[in-house]
Amino acid sequence: MRKGKLAKLYTLTTAAALVGSMIMPLAPQTAHADRGVVDLWKAIKPLTTIASAMNTGAHPDDEHSAVLAYLSLGKGVDTSSIIANRGEGGQNEIGSELGNALGIIRTRELQEASKITNIHLENLSEKIDDPIFDFGFSKSPDETLEKWGEDVAYERLIRKIRTLRPDVVIPAFLNEPSTHGHHRAINVITVRAYKDAADPTVFPEQLKEGLTPWQVKKLYLPATQKDYNVSVPVGAYDEVYGASYVQLGEESRFMHKSQGMGRVYDEGPSSNYYKLDQSVVKAKDKETDFFDGIAYTFTDLAKEVAGQSGGAKIASDLQKLQKDGEEVIAAYPHFEAVAKEVHEMITDVAKATADVQASGLSSESKTDLLHRLNVKQAQLNKASAESLSLVTKVKPETGELVAGQTTKVTVSAYNGGQVKLGKVNLALNVPKGWKATPQGTTSFNQLGYNETVKTTYEVSVPADADLFQPYAAPALTADVSYSFSGATATSHAVPSDAVAVLPAFALSLSPSATVLNTRKPQDPIPVKVTVKNYNPGEAKANISLDVPAGWSVEPKATPLDFAAKGETKSVAFTVKAASSVKPDSYKVTAVATGGGKESRHGAQVIRYPHIGTTYFVQPAELAIQAFDLKVPEGLKVGYVSSGFDNIDQYLQQLGVQVTNLTAKDIESGDLSQYDTIVLGIRAYGFRPELIPSNARLLKYVENGGNLVVQYHKPEDKWKPELAPYPIKIGEPLIQWRVTDENSKVTMLAPDHPLFTTPNKITEQDWNNWIQDRSAYNPAQWGKEYTELISNGDAGEKEFTGTFLSAKYGKGTYTYSSLVWYREIPALVPGAIRLFVNMVSLHQ
Structure with a gap:
């Protein structure tokens, strides 16, 4: 099955959404005729390998999406992505949510992206207002780990490694000064964890809980074509998916809509490069892939255990599983044939598991083998459901519950395949303290083609039930077990939307x-x-x-x-x-x-x-x-919102007459009626009428108006000549911002009206700011501007272009990179007093 164009990847996107890691519920998906064949391949491909890999990052969108697609979708490797925080400190390109609300959006986007690449996703941040919080841009890994709580972050990362036991670990970023401090912090603790996860003296309390130390085999770091050990062919085209791994990875990145992620790539060769940083296996200078020298198949695993005491029988079991996996792949794309081979493999995994448990192998070998067999069992459950075309659902009467309520939840199983299933059992899982009582039979002797069986449960929510936590596992899930060809499998289902108390x-x-x-x-x-x-x-x-x-x-x-x-x-x-x-x-x-x-x-x-x-x-x-605030009477402001801030609402509360300007207002309306016009952050990039109408805005200033322009990025279609006197934004953007909200600010023109009228601005007005001072500061500007402040992070040269104002004709043009959109909703007194002064010029 070929699909040569990227546009047709939406079929794959929909298919992927049904088989990935299901931490949060799914939005309803549209059915496609070829979904089953693609999903079947995705489900059976992991049966061919016992290898595993982990990618670590700081924020949603940090994952190396193309490489994750290559590993998981292309090679069938058990692949995980560990992301530190929820992205709460970022910006929002689809709405006005910020802070925790934005973190919830970005978490859901990350979960949907992970389903497309079919990877296992986990976060170090566990709840709302978790210590591991996106507190905004940081230039220092030390600052990041101090704010997160280094021991907290490190303990959780070690726990993830010991739980998931990856053979290969790849941090998404290097620890370089030009890199975000959060990215650097994840690199620092990931590199350190390579050895510490295997050390029983590191977080020994985890061992008491049942975890065991785990030695990662290899640690790789991002590299360049000039100096690398492994080249990953992410541009390789996969005929089954009808796309390259770069394209598949970008399909997942398009889910990060609140960050404007996702690009369209043409077909063609490309590679990602990695440098081997640490290894416990002998490695060549140029490796064929990440798993050189590491057990990759059941046959490799069999060779490792064959020579151990009691290992001969286990080696035989593993060789049988190797044959099973090959026969599953050989049966593709014939669904019934695949199903029979999958269920034979289920039987053999159960036998191998029992044999390992009863063997005389070392406890370390037993733990490793049982972990890999458990992973395979979970993969086989997915492969069984796909090959049998079994659709399982859990449907609550309502997803909006209150403590003490009783509701109904239906669990169903539909057989879309051509073979009969036996001993079908429908089980609803509820949180501790909840009660689920079936209103009818939960077991059915058989389920034939195009038939559905269902059971409705009466569910009682306890009077002391906790309110909904968006980062917790789903409250309601279902497990549907069934038998086919002499083996039992289980399909796990979650509701299609959040079930919330x-x-x-x-x-x-x-x-x-x-x-x-x-x-x-x-x-x-x-x-x-x-x-x-x-x-x-x-x-x-x-x-x-x-x-x-x-x-x-x-x-x-x-x-x-x-x-x-x-x-x-x-x-x-x-x-x-x-x-x-x-x-x-x-x-x-x-x-x-x-x-x-x-x-x-x-x-x-x-x-x-x-x-x-x-x-x-x-x-x-x-x-x-x-606090003390002076606001001129009758002040009229025209606000041009980009959709990324709500400063206009706060100005209205202060008694300012604010009008949100439409495209028609900007293109042909009477601008002279406004004392001040304010452009929201990045407005030129998201209000298409602004650039064609820029001459009108400058004429408004020339005739006596007051125009305030908040920060922009170069990619927001900003050009120096949009300002009356050129303003060039500094690049790379990462180096042109002030991240310390407590950094000293020097007023360079203390007698300027912006600091005197109507509110007298003092040093105290720069206190208690949040998250940042400024973002995307100008690097060059015309001599006509007054440089209003000097400010910078400790040990760095201070910026003097953060706050610029100039007379232009009879009016005033002010460009400011101060992060008003964060400070004003946080009710920072000095920021509000300054903003009122800025919109009050010439009053």
């Missing part, structure tokens, strides 16, 4: 963050609480606000009646601060009480076509930052 009453506050101006401490703060009923039916609740001591709220509480699940209602409150309120941070929490339940959380629904539906459950809070 949500607050009985999910609360959201608008605004979710706001400023309290201490110049007007008694100005009321209007708060709208929106409540969604997740109870299964009618419900009543009293809605109130918990406010700081000495503050007042009206009304005290409001009752709400809900007629059905999913109904949403809103309540308005007015909050007033204590008359003696001081500059500080405060919180207001929404509370819903009803039906014996109290809810203090909201449930943010995160839904995109490529990742399906999931949720972010978090406290229902309004963050309030009190």
Whole structure:
């Protein structure tokens, strides 16, 4: 089966989604006629090898996708990807979610990408607000490991290596100064783990839990064509998949949509290069592949054990498995023939496992063999389901549950193959403390072609059930066991979307963050609480606000009646601060009480076509930052959003009249009505009307307008001549940013209106910033600009082009690489005061 064009890879993408590592639920997929043949090959290819490899990285998208596709899809190697954090500190190219919400999106994208390359994915970060957090760009592996907690990160990596027992490990990056500190940190601990994972004195508590030390055979580092040991032919074209491994890898990278990843590659030869860094086996200068000198087949494994005491019988078993694997491949693409060979291999794996357990081999050999046989058993289960065209599903009545609820979940098995299956058993798995009671039979004597069997379970969620955690394993799964050709196999199924325990009453506050101006401490703060009923039916609740001591709220509480699940209602409150309120941070929490339940959380629904539906459950809070702020009356701002920030919303809260400008407004509208026009971050790259209309924007400035342009990357179609006087952005981008949010800032023009009007900016206004100072700073700029600040990371030359402003005609043009889009939603007082000054020029 050939498919010569990359566009046809969508068939493969869909197929891959059904057979990969299933940590999170899948979005519904479209069926394709040739999916079964491709999926069958993917399922049986791993039966030909017992080798394994691991790729380590820091963030979602760090994986070496083409090499992973080559190893897993091309060679059938048991391949894993270990990623440290969830990408919470990055930017978002598909929406406005940032922080933990973005981390959830990037995790789901990574999971979907991993299904396409058919690899096993794990993260070192285990939960929301985990210590191993993407805190933003770092230039230092030491800073990274300090913030993550070096022992925490290292213990988890050692645990992954001892659990998955890879023969080959490949960190995605080198420890080089030009590389992100997170990438460098993963390199540092991966290289160190090569020896330490085999040392029983390193994290001995893991051994008490049942893990055993594991010596990785080889450690490879990324290299160049000039100096390498292994060349990986990722440009090789695979006839079954109808694509090269580069193209297959890029199909997975297209899933990282929040990062704008994925490229279209033409067919043709290409290679990735790696240097052997450490090895316990003798290696040549130029190796044929990663596994030179390492047992790759069952025959290789048989040779290793044959000479050991009690090893002859085991060697014979392994040789039989080698023959089995070859016969499975030889039977392809005939489904029934493949199924018979797969089930014969299942029988032989069970025999080999029992023989190993009863043998006189050393405990070390037994552990290794049993691990590899367990991996093979899991692969055979997938191969069985594919070859028999068995479709198993678990369908909850609803994916949105509350503690104490009873619901129904159906487990089904459909036989699309031409042979009958026997002894079909449908089992639903639920978390500890939950109850699952079948409402009918769970066992069926046989299942014929085009027939379905199903069982509905009554599932009770305990009253103390934990709220949904997006990084936890699925709450509900099913195992369908069946027999064919004298052997039993099991198919594992998960729901097609997240099954989540949500607050009985999910609360959201608008605004979710706001400023309290201490110049007007008694100005009321209007708060709208929106409540969604997740109870299964009618419900009543009293809605109130918990406010700081000495503050007042009206009304005290409001009752709400809900007629059905999913109904949403809103309540308005007015909050007033204590008359003696001081500059500080405060919180207001929404509370819903009803039906014996109290809810203090909201449930943010995160839904995109490529990742399906999931949720972010978090406290229902309004963050309030009190500080002194002057805002000119009647200030009118036109905001050109790129979709990557929500600064416009915060300006409105401050009393600024903000209009979000449409393409028509920019192309032909009256721009002179605005005191200031602000371009959101990277706007030129995502608002196509801007470049053709740039002359209008500059004319607006020339006629007396105030134009504020936030940072851009060169790939955002930025050109120096877009500014009235040229501004060239520094490259490589990694070297033109300030990552220390506490770095010293020197105001080079302290008397400039940006630092005096209407708010007097002092050194204290640069305190308490978050994550970064600036990104993608200019390297060159016209002499007409006033350099407003000097700032840099410790030990580096300071940037003076971070904050530039110039008169142009009667107006002012300001270009700023300060990361306003992070600071203002975090309610950083100095950043807000500065931004107000920036949009208030000429007032």
